[in-house]
Structure formats: C-alpha cells, structure tokens
Amino acid sequence: MAAQMKICVCEEAEAGALHPKFIRDEEERPKVAYDQFSDDIPVISFAGIEESGEKRAEAWRRIVAASEDWGIFQLVDHAVDFTLLQRMSSLARDFFALPSQEKLRFDMSGGKKGGFIVSSHLQGEVVQDWREIVTYFSYPVAARDYSRWPDKPEGWRAATEEYSRQVMELGCKLLEILSEAMDLEKDALSKACVNMDQKIVVNFYPKCPQPDLTLGLKRHTDPGLITLLLQDQVGGLQATRDDGNTWITIRPIQGAFVVNLGDYAHYVSNGRFKNADHRAVVNSKCSRLSIATFQNPAPDAKVYPLKMGEGEESIMKESITFSEMYKRKMSNDLELARLKNLASQNNPLLN
Numbered sequence: 001m002a003a004q005m006k007i008c009v010c011e012e013a014e015a016g017a018l019h020p021k022f023i024r025d026e027e028e029r030p031k032v033a034y035d036q037f038s039d040d041i042p043v044i045s046f047a048g049i050e051e052s053g054e055k056r057a058e059a060w061r062r063i064v065a066a067s068e069d070w071g072i073f074q075l076v077d078h079a080v081d082f083t084l085l086q087r088m089s090s091l092a093r094d095f096f097a098l099p100s101q102e103k104l105r106f107d108m109s110g111g112k113k114g115g116f117i118v119s120s121h122l123q124g125e126v127v128q129d130w131r132e133i134v135t136y137f138s139y140p141v142a143a144r145d146y147s148r149w150p151d152k153p154e155g156w157r158a159a160t161e162e163y164s165r166q167v168m169e170l171g172c173k174l175l176e177i178l179s180e181a182m183d184l185e186k187d188a189l190s191k192a193c194v195n196m197d198q199k200i201v202v203n204f205y206p207k208c209p210q211p212d213l214t215l216g217l218k219r220h221t222d223p224g225l226i227t228l229l230l231q232d233q234v235g236g237l238q239a240t241r242d243d244g245n246t247w248i249t250i251r252p253i254q255g256a257f258v259v260n261l262g263d264y265a266h267y268v269s270n271g272r273f274k275n276a277d278h279r280a281v282v283n284s285k286c287s288r289l290s291i292a293t294f295q296n297p298a299p300d301a302k303v304y305p306l307k308m309g310e311g312e313e314s315i316m317k318e319s320i321t322f323s324e325m326y327k328r329k330m331s332n333d334l335e336l337a338r339l340k341n342l343a344s345q346n347n348p349l350l351n
C-alpha cells in the first residue's frame with residue numbers, strides 16, 4: 001500500500017526545518033512578504049453589471065481593462081451566496097485537519113480522476129510545493145465521479161455541488177462580458193468552449209517552518225479560460241507582470257473572488273487578454289486555504305484566436321485542441337524542471 005507511506009505536508013510542518021525537497025533556487029524564493037498587501041488589482045462590484053446605464057458600463061469597462069492589464073481582478077457583490085462560501089471554507093479546513101490516513105483514502109496518484117494530492121499535480125517535479133490539495137471534477141455533470149469526492153466531513157459533497165453550480169453561473173456571466181469585449185456575440189466564448197468544463201482545486205498551505213525558502217505553489221499561469229479563486233484572510237497570492245522581476249501580494253477581501261484569466265483566454269483573444277502570472281507564498285504563523293474554480297473549455301475545443309483585426313497576425317502558428325495545448329504546457333514545464341535539475345547537478349557551486 002504505497003499510498004499509506006506518503007507523508008502529508010501537514011506532518012512535514014511539525015519539523016523545525018524544511019525538508020530539502022521543498023527548497024527553491026534563490027531566484028524563485030519569495031522577496032515580498034505574504035502580508036505586504038498591494039491594491040494594484042482592481043476591485044469591481046458585480047452589482048453594477050446587473051444594473052443598467054452608467055454603472056453597468058463602468059463595471060464592464062473596468063473588467064475589460066483589468067483583463068488586458070494584469071489578467072486579474074477582484075469581484076465583490078457577486079451572486080454566490082456568502083454563507084455557502086463560509087461553509088465551503090470551513091468544511092475544507094475540517095478535511096485537511098483529518099489524520100493523514102483518512103485523507104490518503106482519496107489519494108489521487110496513478111491517474112485517478114479527483115481526490116487528494118500531496119504537493120503537486122505534476123509527476124517528475126524536482127522541487128515540491130508546500131501544499132496539500134483536493135480536486136473535484138465538477139462539470140460536465142455526466143462525468144462526475146462521486147466516489148472520488150471525499151465523504152468526510154459530512155456535508156462537504158452537497159456543499160461542493162451547490163458551490164460549483166453557483167460559481168458556474170457567475171463564470172458564464174463573465175464570459176458574456178469578455179465575448180462582447182471582443183466584439184463578438186454574447187455566447188461566443190461559451191460556444192467556443194463546446195461544453196464548459198469545471199474543476200475545483202482546494203489548496204491548503206500548512207504553516208511553514210522556513211517560508212522564505214519555499215513556495216506554496218510555484219509560479220504559473222492557469223491553462224483555461226477563467227479561474228474564480230476564493231481565498232481566506234491570511235494572504236499569500238502573488239502576481240507579476242514583468243516576468244517575475246517584481247511581485248505584488250493581492251490583498252484578501254472577505255467574500256470576494258479573485259478572477260484570473262488563463263492561457264486559453266489569452267490565445268482566443270489573440271493576446272489581448274493577459275494570462276495572469278501568479279504563485280502562492282506561505283508563512284510561519286498560520287495555515288492558509290484557497291479554493292480555485294477553473295472554468296475550462298472541453299478537451300476537444302479549438303484553441304485559436306476567435307477574431308483578428310485587419311492586418312493583425314495570429315499569435316498562434318496553428319489551431320490545436322485544448323487537450324493538446326494542455327499536454328504541451330505540462331511537458332514544457334517538466335522539461336524546464338528537468339533542465340534546471342541537470343544544471344544544478346552539473347554546477348559544483350550548488351552541490
């Protein structure tokens with residue numbers, strides 16, 4: 001039973017020092033603290049969207065501007081029920097507090113569709129992320145495998161079902177705005193996605209003995225269309241728009257969703273919408289919880305600009321499927337990690 005021998009990050013947290021497998025290279029380590037908050041990311045009220053006239057135009061304009069600028073904005077006054085957000089977060093915290101054997105009953109290793117993972121999705125990663133996660137494949141509904149949804153704590157399954165439904169609704173409204181911003185019909189993006197996929201990733205970052213040496217989640221862009229991220233009040237989500245030279249820590253706002261645009265949004269808008277470049281840092285004082293809901297196209301949806309202006313060239317050489325795009329992204333990431341590992345093995349100064 002290999003799964004039973006795994007060590008959860010919560011157990012690693014008990015040690016006074018960080019295990020070397022979590023230690024990042026100097027240039028990857030956080031330089032901006034988890035609680036040194038920035039207000040650079042716009043906070044937009046969704047109430048304005050439902051109204052008519054000037055308020056709607058203003059909210060709409062700010063969403064589009066943020067999508068072009070950072071590829072990130074925070075959404076408040078949205079329709080997702082506040083008590084449901086609190087319930088999801090508290091049930092998720094209860095799950096991560098369970099004994100390791102209980103969590104590992106849902107271990108996702110070996111290609112299972114959903115469940116519990118220690119650290120990273122990617123096999124072959126050299127340095128590990130300081131986190132544990134639970135993943136739910138929630139849409140399309142027909143593809144749900146409830147046997148992979150943790151049955152403890154009681155009530156989490158039902159709360160997750162309702163949460164995924166409400167977030168899907170909100171996500172679809174955002175797609176209408178982004179479609180119209182591209183001068184397309186309201187339903188253009190949802191049609192391009194063929195059949196909207198949704199995946200929920202609940203991230204738990206235990207408190208960490210040496211947070212300056214590691215990352216909760218390494219730098220990345222999300223692959224899909226948009227991600228709606230619910231974070232607690234601790235702080236740790238960071239973004240860069242100068243290729244990792246400088247970072248900001250996004251200020252947590254209770255009940256808000258941080259909306260990140262992903263690679264698919266970047267490609268179909270021919271580069272107009274930014275794919276948010278982000279990561280999560282950890283701290284030594286307390287654990288942190290975030291719930292990321294990824295709204296993605298179907299695996300066979302085409303990835304190619306939906307519209308190009310006169311004389312504008314496509315940023316993509318060819319049209320590929322979303323599953324092919326995802327595969328290439330993952331193998332690029334692994335190749336980079338492998339090269340980095342080789343370089344450090346061949347550098348006597350680092351050994």
Ligand SMILES: O=C(O)CCC(=O)C(=O)O
Nearest residue numbers: 201203236237280290292
């Ligand atoms: O925990 C966070 O703030 C970031 C999570 C994230 O980026 C992800 O799950 O893709």
Ligand SMILES: [Fe+2]
Nearest residue numbers: 220221222278
């Ligand atoms: Fe992300």
